[in-house]
Amino acid sequence: MLMMKCIVLICGPPACLKSTLIKILQLIFSHHQILNLKFLCIKKVQEILFKNKNENKRLYNFLSFDDLFLGYENDIIENESNWKLYRLLIANEIENYILSNVQEKNSSINLKYSSQILDRLYQSLKHLTNDSILIIEDNFYYASMRHRYRQIAQRVKIGFASIHLHSNLTIALERNTKRHISKRVSNVSIENIFAKYDLSTDDLMIDTTNRGLTSEHLHRILQRIQQACNEPEQQLVNIIDDEQRRRATEINQQNMIYQIDQKLRKFISKHLNNEFLQNEKFKIANEKKLYAEMINNKRQTFLELIKQRFIFIHDNHDDIENRFEQFLNGNN
Template sequence: MIKCIILICGPPACLKSTLIQILQLLFNHYQILNLEFFCIKKFDEIFNRKKQENIYNFLSFDDLFFNYENDIIENESNWKLYRLLIANEIENYILSRIEKNSLINLKYSSQILNRLYESLKNLHHNSILIIEDNFYYSSMRHRYHQIAQRAEIGFAIIHLYSNIIIALERNQKRHISKRVSNISIENIYSKYDLSNDDLIINTTNQGLTCEHLHQILQRIEQACNKPEQQLNLIDNNEQRRLATEINQQNIIYQIDQKLRKFISKYLKEEFLNNEKFQIINEKKLYAEMINNKRQIFLELIKHKLILFNNNEDIENLFEQFLKENI
């Protein structure tokens, strides 16, 4: 059991990583940080008390997905599955459940879970778990609220937000290895679901200020002092719903793996037998089009607009789909 879960959310380039770095410096007693001196009058009482009482554990999805992110975000079903896996394992860990989640089988499951367990290994009853990610859908955040309710621990959501123009400018100033595409940033902004019930920190004009840090530390303290209440509604029905969702997502993932192997073989045969594919650009465009058809096919299955049974050959079904749609 831990004391509290804090979600640090927001679109790219809104200073989430900067906030995490500042909090790490503060909570790890770094004496070189001038910020502590300048802000001491504003949050001395909260800061000094928390340094003695609590252990802060920081968990970043970027760190968990490092070197695997391109594969993971390639399609939305895959992306959701990994996040579901992580949330489930965090819940198991916090509630000291021995059983492991055997329904989700993903390419990088073992590597990512090893990183996750390494990040969680020092948790204890006074720990505060701070998780950083975009969390732009409210449903992503709701899953962790449920965990806090089941564990009857504190919970808070802190949004870092800014004008999209400023976010794009900040993104361009990043090291090239850490930049996010403008399209991705614009996409997240278009989907981002802010809630007025949460703490919203606007970093547009002044970035992160001492007053912002004061508000954030106060919100963390409030969450620690007011644990969430267990809701009877989320027990059996929610567990069944989650089990069904996991099973459905896993089926989609297994189908996707079969289709990828089929497409690899299919493209080799097409390129070998068709003279127009002697031009490299033609090969690239055709491969992109086929993979787009794979995404559409998966979405149709997911929404039960294409039905099949377990005995049916999914590769043949997809090949027929290609013939009808190319």
């Protein structure tokens, strides 16, 4: 088992300076003095992370979900169920990697981009050592997302810290407009994440609204990391066992829903093509769009009824197309 020092989450809504903090930490850990940071602050980082004074030994790893999903974002966030599966995939593989320190794909979750994302993940993890700190950046807008990584830390008895950057929505939207166009997030997405953000009392709260990130903020962040390194999490056996069972059930259900959804999408594609060819009214473009939206809404309702066990599907899913066709015709 790989006995790291701790896992640190850098989390918060978009445009709250998470990426900026990561860049600052990367520069600090590389012994660059920036933004008029006091020498004492630099020395503090060295005490925390470079106790063996071996500068060639990498004692920190940065992992960004944006980097893992680069090029696949639109497909991955197409629906929430799909997005959750990718999150489970990453968390599970980080846990597997720390426990076994072996680069192999152990996941039972089979997704479209699993192989590519795991390859990127292992490239990010390959420098982990027993003295490493793993710093993970993402929105982590549900407390349960952050709690999953605390459970990993508890299981392997290493430190854990959740550092939450936040600002008011107006400032976040303003910052977003100043980003390079390739880095911008839609205003709707930002507003949606702000609305659903689930705060936890365990988070270190850093308000970047008025002054952005300051040296005082960095000092608090470094102190929190030091505390996490010095106070490993304790394994809670019953909680972990219960969580493992719950997670296994969730994985199985989400895998099933994902596979059914893929079959339904193929069926719908054929169904729409046939309908558009045979029905005169679909020569009007708007009619095509309205019908396609209606069918896809039916698909989402059908999947939800399966999740809630109002519709029973055989394990091999062979009857799924017929069942959905019956559902469309109102016979289910």
